[in-house]
Amino acid sequence: MEILRLEETESTNSYAKEHISAMADKTVVHALRQTCGRGRLNRKWVDLGENNLFFSIVLKPSDVFKSVYSNLTQYASVILCKVFENYGINPKVKWPNDVMVDGKRKICGILCETVVEKGSLKGIILGIGVNLNAKQNDVENIPDRVVTALNLEIGKPVNADAFLNEFLDNFFENYDKFLSEGFEFIMNDYLNRNCFLEKDLKVQVLNEIKSGYAKNINNKGELILQTDNNKELILNIGDIL
Numbered sequence: 001m002e003i004l005r006l007e008e009t010e011s012t013n014s015y016a017k018e019h020i021s022a023m024a025d026k027t028v029v030h031a032l033r034q035t036c037g038r039g040r041l042n043r044k045w046v047d048l049g050e051n052n053l054f055f056s057i058v059l060k061p062s063d064v065f066k067s068v069y070s071n072l073t074q075y076a077s078v079i080l081c082k083v084f085e086n087y088g089i090n091p092k093v094k095w096p097n098d099v100m101v102d103g104k105r106k107i108c109g110i111l112c113e114t115v116v117e118k119g120s121l122k123g124i125i126l127g128i129g130v131n132l133n134a135k136q137n138d139v140e141n142i143p144d145r146v147v148t149a150l151n152l153e154i155g156k157p158v159n160a161d162a163f164l165n166e167f168l169d170n171f172f173e174n175y176d177k178f179l180s181e182g183f184e185f186i187m188n189d190y191l192n193r194n195c196f197l198e199k200d201l202k203v204q205v206l207n208e209i210k211s212g213y214a215k216n217i218n219n220k221g222e223l224i225l226q227t228d229n230n231k232e233l234i235l236n237i238g239d240i241l
């Protein structure tokens, strides 16, 4: 693993995408400041100032896409939870990969992008933003979400490098095993930290809203929703509303 350190960039995911051909497998692009951070579906990721984390892991596991790569965000969400637990908080995962404190305050975000050229997979970019040190006023100004940061939860500043190193050590420790075994490798860890099962949910899937009872997660990490007419919907993408 190699870490490429940048003072400032628009978006570590965009930087990684632009330079992907020159990057080795397991290169981490880490920026101290991010001026145009991106979330999913063209949403913005706000830089909350000094000592927050913005990084993207470039992965080149093979040149064909395998279904387990879709579970990488869930793998990352479990590792993030474990690192947060070492700081004394117990966030939960909202399917598929949102990490929430008390099930409602967003503390980090994951954006996974794949780069495909002429039918061949050039790489996967797993971008992660973690709020480690923020002011209460600033988190309150973020639109559409209730947001928090680790320092606000534990009442003291957090060393961003220490958090990053701990995350990367954990991430790569079992990465190869996860790729060969798939979602089942993290299933128990994921289920033990969930905050969405056994509840009635509305899930936005592209332009549609699906409603139902969150019955379970299957061995591919998909959400099984039981609808009013007793049918089962199996979702592999979506946003719980």
Ligand code: BT5
Pocket (backbone or CB within 6 Å): 010, 011, 012, 013, 014, 036, 037, 038, 039, 040, 041, 043, 044, 045, 046, 047, 048, 053, 054, 055, 056, 106, 107, 108, 109, 110, 111, 127, 128, 129, 130, 131, 142, 143, 144, 145, 147, 148
């Ligand atoms: C995400 O999108 O949660 C994925 C965010 C990934 C950010 C990282 S930073 C490093 C790398 N480089 C990038 O350019 N991106 C990645 P989504 O689920 O779409 O959530 C976006 C929504 O979260 C926004 O519409 C806001 O409501 C909220 N938000 C924005 N900034 C936030 C922040 N700092 N903390 C918590 N929530 C935020």
